[in-house]
Amino acid sequence: MITVKVERVRKKARLDESFEEDIQETIEEMIPFIESKIDEVYLNTDDTSIQSIINLGATEVIIGEFIKEQSNDEDDSVSLGVGPIKIGENSSSKNRMNRAKDFINDGWEKLKPYLKDEDPFYFGTMGG
Known part of the structure; x- marks a missing residue:
């Protein structure tokens, strides 16, 4: 059973209550x-x-997913665009997305030795 604590996610992600x-x-x-x-x-x-x-890996995956969700919510109101010109494009949002991906990748990397063997479903044959 995996245990992930809200407080731990919040602190590692540097978020307030x-x-x-x-x-x-x-x-x-x-x-x-x-x-x-x-x-x-x-x-x-x-x-x-x-x-x-396993708990640490799961915590990191969840932190990444949470940061990604928050960044997506903020992206909705970040920029105004006319044609190819964007006003107010937010580089901190890109940094958050990179940070989210890093947490997700690090978490799955920690979990890798404990994962089930890949489902054959993912390795379907190509062609007929």
């Missing part, structure tokens, strides 16, 4: 998906080192 409810929603959405990717042997292990690594 006003985001806690939204973070909790993201945790509740993401935990079942992440758990579905991890081999049952590791989800149910008594090895506290493995549990810690």
Whole structure:
């Protein structure tokens, strides 16, 4: 069972308490998906080192997803465009998206040794 704490996500993402409810929603959405990717042997292990690594990886994935959601919400009102000219394009939004991707990639990298073997579904044959 994966355990991700709102406070830990908030602190690692450098957010204030006003985001806690939204973070909790993201945790509740993401935990079942992440758990579905991890081999049952590791989800149910008594090895506290493995549990810690899985929890850390899941936390980082959730931080990245949360930052990405927040950046997407902010992007809706960031710029005004006329043709190819954009006014007010926000580079900090791009930085947040890069930071989100880094957290997601780092989290999945930590989880990699504990993931189930890839589904054959992903490796369908090309051609007929």
